[in-house]
Amino acid sequence: MPLNDIRTRIDEIDAQLLQLLNQRADCVHVVGEIKKKEGLQIYAPEREESLLRKLSAMSDGRLPEKSIRAIYREIMSAALALEDDLKIAYLGPEGTWTHQAAISKFGHSVEYLSQPNFADVFDCVARRQASYGVVPIENSTEGAVSHTLDLFVDSPLKICAQILMRIENGLMADIPREQIKTLYSHPQVFGQCRGWILQNFPHADLVEVSSTTKAARIAKEKASEGAAAMGGPLAAEMYGLTMLNPCIQDRATNTTRFLVIGEKTCPATGNDRTSLLFSIKDNPGSLVKALQAFDDCAINMSKIESRPSKQQDWEYFFYVDLAGHVEDTDVSAALDELRKHCSLVKILGSYPDIQI
Numbered sequence: 001m002p003l004n005d006i007r008t009r010i011d012e013i014d015a016q017l018l019q020l021l022n023q024r025a026d027c028v029h030v031v032g033e034i035k036k037k038e039g040l041q042i043y044a045p046e047r048e049e050s051l052l053r054k055l056s057a058m059s060d061g062r063l064p065e066k067s068i069r070a071i072y073r074e075i076m077s078a079a080l081a082l083e084d085d086l087k088i089a090y091l092g093p094e095g096t097w098t099h100q101a102a103i104s105k106f107g108h109s110v111e112y113l114s115q116p117n118f119a120d121v122f123d124c125v126a127r128r129q130a131s132y133g134v135v136p137i138e139n140s141t142e143g144a145v146s147h148t149l150d151l152f153v154d155s156p157l158k159i160c161a162q163i164l165m166r167i168e169n170g171l172m173a174d175i176p177r178e179q180i181k182t183l184y185s186h187p188q189v190f191g192q193c194r195g196w197i198l199q200n201f202p203h204a205d206l207v208e209v210s211s212t213t214k215a216a217r218i219a220k221e222k223a224s225e226g227a228a229a230m231g232g233p234l235a236a237e238m239y240g241l242t243m244l245n246p247c248i249q250d251r252a253t254n255t256t257r258f259l260v261i262g263e264k265t266c267p268a269t270g271n272d273r274t275s276l277l278f279s280i281k282d283n284p285g286s287l288v289k290a291l292q293a294f295d296d297c298a299i300n301m302s303k304i305e306s307r308p309s310k311q312q313d314w315e316y317f318f319y320v321d322l323a324g325h326v327e328d329t330d331v332s333a334a335l336d337e338l339r340k341h342c343s344l345v346k347i348l349g350s351y352p353d354i355q356i
């Protein structure tokens with residue numbers, strides 16, 4: 001078929017798509033009105049994830065799941081913006097991985113509020129200046145982000161969704177490689193690229209800064225002093241730096257898990273994860289008995305972290321992630337058993353489980 005004819009066909013399909021998208025927007029508007037009247041949450045991660053899973057399974061055409069998810073991400077972002085004036089607080093500044101993670105979850109139609117630190121993200125949501133917040137919780141190479149864990153202890157906020165993002169850090173500079181004397185980056189990034197730095201820049205000074213965007217700014221400002229930065233492509237683009245090496249993390253599959261926090265947790269989707277924290281009674285065997293509760297109910301516990309309680313020396317909070325939703329009967333039975341051995345059990349939220 002000649003090119004022009006195919007393009008005419010594409011134009012016809014696009015006209016139909018637009019008509020259908022506007023019909024969808026009319027339905028979404030009604031959903032928004034109902035939700036407001038009934039006091040329901042506008043953002044419905046369980047509905048989004050069920051819809052995405054259904055559409056991906058249903059598709060028998062050329063489009064891969066990744067593209068279907070990306071297209072629908074933006075369709076649902078437009079829907080969210082139609083339903084409400086949604087604001088998302090994230091650990092900034094602009095251009096960081098957390099910013100990119102937030103956009104990958106909420107799309108380009110909603111408003112984003114950059115926050116200077118973890119506590120401000122929590123605060124902004126708790127004070128209702130933002131509807132949701134996005135914070136990193138753990139990296140597959142470097143482990144837990146303890147700041148985030150600690151903030152859950154006193155916060156009334158719940159986890160309502162998670163975001164998994166492949167993190168590809170690069171070396172960026174405004175000078176040739178041979179002139180680099182100092183590397184600037186976030187401590188997590190230094191940790192993710194430790195082997196590469198030792199091999200390539202064993203004598204460089206490493207300076208930790210609060211974000212990869214800030215590192216890129218310094219690399220620009222102090223280029224004549226031999227400064228370079230390590231971070232993502234958006235930070236390089238923002239400050240017009242050259243990516244000298246695009247992918248320098250020690251593990252190719254380096255992934256960070258981010259959490260979406262809000263006032264309410266998420267209903268069950270049939271494939272969920274639950275996060276909670278607990279502290280044990282000071283009795284022999286308490287920790288073993290507490291963890292035994294999960295095994296007895298055949299609950300898969302995928303992660304455990306401990307943090308000092310900061311209330312009493314040598315007392316700890318244990319953070320656990322497990323498969324299932326808090327309303328599932330087996331999870332609920334395990335939690336009842338757990339409570340018998342703990343001085344505190346706090347459910348941080350149940351939310352859809354996802355794979356990258």
Ligand SMILES: O=C(O)C(=O)C[C@]1(C(=O)O)C=C[C@@H](O)C=C1
Nearest residue numbers: 031042043044047048076079080
């Ligand atoms: O079904 C809803 O609850 C909607 O608000 C519609 C919709 C969508 O576009 O499909 C939009 C936002 C929600 O987060 C989930 C789904």
